[in-house]
Amino acid sequence: MSTEHASRRLIDDYARGDAAMAADTLWALEAHLETCAPCRSRLAASVATEAPGIATLVDTVRAGLAPQLDAAVQAPSRRYRPxxxxxxxxxxxxxxxxxxxxxxxxxxxxxxxxxxxxxxxxxxxxxxxxxxxxxxxxxxxxxxxxxxxxxxxxxxxxxxxxxxxxxxxxxxxxxxxxxxxxxxxxxxxxxxxxxxxxxxxxxxxxxxxxxxxxxxxxxxxxxxxxxxxxxxxxxxxxxxxxxxxxxxxxxxxxxxxxxxxxxxxxxxxxx
Amino acid sequence: MTPAMTAADTAPKTYAWEIRAAGLKVRVGRKKMAVDGLDLSLSTGTHGLLGPNGAGKTTLIRALATVLRPAAGELELFGTSVSGVGDLRALRRRIGYLPQEFGYYKRFTVREFVEYMAWLKEVPKADIPAAVQRAVERVGLADRADHRMRTLSGGMVRRAGIAQAIVNDPAVLLLDEPTAGLDPAQRLRFRELLQELGRDTCVVVSTHLVEDVAAACSDVVLFADGRLVFQGTPEVLAAAGGAEYPGDSPLERGYSALLHNSEQQGGTW
Incomplete structure (x- = not known):
């Protein structure tokens, strides 16, 4: 993995869903985001400022799901031997x-x-x-x-x-x-x-x-x-x-x- | 979060064929040469290994799984010669294998069994729970994952066997008679799984059911008396047969035509 990080501009474009981004850039950026936690957190910050629509959508979905998520308990897997x-x-x-x-x-x-x-x-x-x-x-x-x-x-x-x-x-x-x-x-x-x-x-x-x-x-x-x-x-x-x-x-x-x-x-x- | 793609996934292949055999001979017992001078090259896709009983299908699959050592000839997996390397571990990590009659521990649950196999296949410890869940879901056993193996029906046991074969995301998947004991609906589902796996994996399915090959395989390898009789698409196999040969479907007629031409079958069956 390279230690280069994505630029602020690139992440902002990505957050806005900029259709003008070249496919190879997009691919490289996504591959990097999958492995890089700092860049993901920058993307999260960028979504809040650049694409408020998405942020509200995510919040609405989360609010709708929250009661179900609270009720769901992960079934413990039955295990007979360590x-x-x-x-x-x-x-x-x-x-x-x-x-x-x-x-x-x-x-x-x-x-x-x-x-x-x-x-x-x-x-x-x-x-x-x-x-x-x-x-x-x-x-x-x-x-x-x-x-x-x-x-x-x-x-x-x-x-x-x-x-x-x-x-x-x-x-x-x-x-x-x-x-x-x-x-x-x-x-x-x-x-x-x-x-x-x-x-x-x-x-x-x-x-x-x-x-x-x-x-x-x-x-x-x-x-x-x-x-x-x-x-x-x-x-x-x-x-x-x-x-x-x-x-x-x-x-x-x-x-x-x-x-x-x-x-x-x-x-x-x-x- | 696990990355959807790793560097290993996008790295270029350094070999032309996942499986390449040249003049391969594999001995069973002391005298019988069950695979006798086989030349075969297989790449990504679903390959149906067809042949009459006793043709040497199981022996070939066991040799491909590196359980049996070749007696003569050359066998390369991922471009590496099997007999040349002392260390088979790197090769075996990339192989999935379901034997014809696979034994299992009856007291294990499905999850424990697949987990144990993942551990034996050196799947990184942190990835094991997710890999096991994925494999169990792929074969449709998620609701039975915490049941003991001995409470499963024959078809479910076979699906658990397929789950352990794919748990390490193998690049070569060897399945010996995987459809035995599956009911028609399960068989249909299994063919879909085969097609799906064949997109990025070299799947070798041994079977004596011609319809399995027709439905799920991109490539047919016809095998009799330890030798290659035919390799090609199911369409070419179907075209080889005429009305004068026995069989209920074009593929079956092609199968009997090619076997009849090679004419090496022993006995009346």
Missing amino acids: RWVSAWLTPILVPWLAMTATVTLLALLLAAAGAPMLFGAASPVLLIAPVLPMCGVAVAWSRALDPAYELTAATPRAGLPLLLRRTVSVLAVVLPALLVEGWLTGAMTAAQWLLPSLAFTSAALALGSVVGVTRAAAALVVAWGVVIAAPAWHAGRVPVVLQPDQLPVWGALLVLGIGAVIARRRAYPAL
């Missing part, structure tokens, strides 16, 4: 998060009832905790579960930023739930599962840029279940990979995963 909720969560994610909370609560009750004796040292919650947040991320970005996936996939916001947003909201719900759970039952410490779960999530995102997040997460869950969780469950002890001395390895995997996501950031809009 705007920021849909920006961070898809509606399908809400039932999933509720289910996760319920499952952890049930596990908590089981533990309180003395069930850990049945499971030995390897609490089932500890065995699923590393992959649970990743499953939530997979649900958040799933073609099969999200009815509006096709619509979302064609929008400019689709891609890594949206995926990360949804990942963050899943982690924000699931991680505290697991933390509280572990703290209350004493079955697991955050050191045992927190870093692995983040490493798994980043790995799912990184692999997801190649095969899709849902497939990547499913493959990782199967691998985890077959290679680590099932043998540990069978043996009734905490798997070796979840011992505290393995933390540097998980840390390295997390860094690797994040690095891969950053390196492949261009691949996400095409999912």
Whole structure:
């Protein structure tokens, strides 16, 4: 926008409705008036002095409409969810998060009832905790579960930023739930599962840029279940990979995963 | 007060065609090439994409919506090659897309749904309420704007889908079978909307209803087995058919004549 303003003479001509104004001048003036509040106020002043007929007409119309305008109340638009909720969560994610909370609560009750004796040292919650947040991320970005996936996939916001947003909201719900759970039952410490779960999530995102997040997460869950969780469950002890001395390895995997996501950031809009 | 015209509206176009495809091939699944060597140039106007079922219309529309990547050939939108750019955001902001079977969140109201789509399409935050209201009014759903999606009839859902497609004032509007599920009166109203949109937008409407094309489109693209069979005005299409070809209207006869000549239909249907 140019910072030039319309001249007083031009605005006066315009207010009078001067038919002699050139069409291009008129167009340029109107385009300028639409974007320039000071010139609009000068036009208002000019109408009052130059075209009293218009001013009285406007006043008459306003006087006629005033009772109706006072009576009209803008209907409040009915809104079931604040705007920021849909920006961070898809509606399908809400039932999933509720289910996760319920499952952890049930596990908590089981533990309180003395069930850990049945499971030995390897609490089932500890065995699923590393992959649970990743499953939530997979649900958040799933073609099969999200009815509006096709619509979302064609929008400019689709891609890594949206995926990360949804990942963050899943982690924000699931991680505290697991933390509280572990703290209350004493079955697991955050050191045992927190870093692995983040490493798994980043790995799912990184692999997801190649095969899709849902497939990547499913493959990782199967691998985890077959290679680590099932043998540990069978043996009734905490798997070796979840011992505290393995933390540097998980840390390295997390860094690797994040690095891969950053390196492949261009691949996400095409999912 | 929002300006009626912005600098972007009056800026000259730097491209000849909104959509230009050359030797475009798009793969569906591992083997099938649903669009197989398509040359097509589309500019402002309403273009009816006609073809038998399985001709590859949906695949073509999905490729134009940048959901599918071309397997070979060239696809340019607004003069920018789709496969060349890493960042599709700028292109996608100018596209409106209604899939054939579009999913939606049943618990959203129409306004929430269209608002959510506007947010996904990166419409500036301050413009969203006005843009949503305008889109909802254009499809005639203003009185239902605060009803939940699951309480709407099929035709209304489809109109809500059209509203989300036009909420970002797209320069290319892709509608896949938009008239399915509309009753005759709604269909008439929808054709008017199409003509109106076609004045300053490149609208691509896929359909298998020849009468939709006759009523609303300035241009027909006939498409069979992934290839272009015919492109031209509805009048030329009508002129192509003679009395010996099956059909109830000149356009239908022209349609069957051209498809018969290309003779690549599989099966008896």
